[in-house]
Amino acid sequence: MATCDWLFTHFKPLRCLRPFPAPRLHSRRLSLRPPRTPHRRLHSPAGNRSFSDLFPDSVLAKESFRYDETKHLLGLMDTTARRSHMSRAQAFDDTLHMIVCTLGRPIMEDEYMQTVQRHAEGRKGKRGCDSIAEFFGHLVHAMTDSNHDLLGDLFEGSITHGQNGQFLTPDSICELLARTNLPEEPTGIEGRRTVNDPCCGSGRMLLAAAEIQPNWHFIGQDVDLACVRMTAINLALRNRYGHVIWGNSLGVEQRLVYETGRVQVWGNAIRKLEPEQAPESLSELTTLDVGPEAKSQLRLFE
Numbered sequence: 001m002a003t004c005d006w007l008f009t010h011f012k013p014l015r016c017l018r019p020f021p022a023p024r025l026h027s028r029r030l031s032l033r034p035p036r037t038p039h040r041r042l043h044s045p046a047g048n049r050s051f052s053d054l055f056p057d058s059v060l061a062k063e064s065f066r067y068d069e070t071k072h073l074l075g076l077m078d079t080t081a082r083r084s085h086m087s088r089a090q091a092f093d094d095t096l097h098m099i100v101c102t103l104g105r106p107i108m109e110d111e112y113m114q115t116v117q118r119h120a121e122g123r124k125g126k127r128g129c130d131s132i133a134e135f136f137g138h139l140v141h142a143m144t145d146s147n148h149d150l151l152g153d154l155f156e157g158s159i160t161h162g163q164n165g166q167f168l169t170p171d172s173i174c175e176l177l178a179r180t181n182l183p184e185e186p187t188g189i190e191g192r193r194t195v196n197d198p199c200c201g202s203g204r205m206l207l208a209a210a211e212i213q214p215n216w217h218f219i220g221q222d223v224d225l226a227c228v229r230m231t232a233i234n235l236a237l238r239n240r241y242g243h244v245i246w247g248n249s250l251g252v253e254q255r256l257v258y259e260t261g262r263v264q265v266w267g268n269a270i271r272k273l274e275p276e277q278a279p280e281s282l283s284e285l286t287t288l289d290v291g292p293e294a295k296s297q298l299r300l301f302e
Helices: 003-010 012-017 069-084 088-103 109-119 128-146 150-160 171-181 204-212 225-237 280-285 292-301
Strands: 194-197 217-222 242-246 256-260 270-273
Touching: 069 088, 069 109, 069 128, 069 150, 088 109, 088 128, 088 150, 088 225, 109 128, 128 150, 150 225, 171 204, 194 204, 204 217, 204 225, 217 225, 225 242, 225 256, 225 270
Parallel strands: 194 217, 217 242
Antiparallel strands: 242 256, 256 270
């Protein structure tokens, strides 16, 4: 009997530590490897398993954020979704809409009341609208301290996960492009120029430009309404003058326009405009001068 086999047999405390059968002695070498088990091939009635079958949610990467403050916002967002019995994405959309309406009150009061009805169920302090109000307060406080794009970080890291190619440009790249293309010395209102981002996302490019030239006119456009509202909120909370357009930049489309950054008649930071109410210069700045062949190709993207 081999020495280690004798130890496991006669010395009881070692029996529980024996993970493999006794080593197999060969003429040339001592093998300590466990015996091989036959390879189990993955199969299913359909032939091939889907990606989610092979890698369940428990092992897939979930939320990932650039900033620590975003984690608290995610917790409040999930609280809203749970209290209002809806998905996280729907809760995020409603939160953005309510914040825009709050910054645009009293002009958008009717829209606010229609949206808040979906979050009014429950006792006071335990309703979805209560966690949305807490979300807004924490957002303003965190942006005051850090000036980071927390809405874009939350959107990319926990809502879309890059769906439809929605990966937002990192802040460092936005800062690099702004410093490369804009004059370093602030020009003031007298030297105001326009910065136009045709696929603005959460407005990071515009925010980077506003850090260098805060008095310029900032225009952003996106086909995603959530991105349009994030950009409007980011510009309004920083008191930057601009217009944010919901529509396809390639198709020269304008469904909705938000004006930000100027104190309006009612003291609101965001004003909702119909396309015909937008400044005439806005349509000129967002219109592409293309020929008939290019216009026919643009229809493919609509």
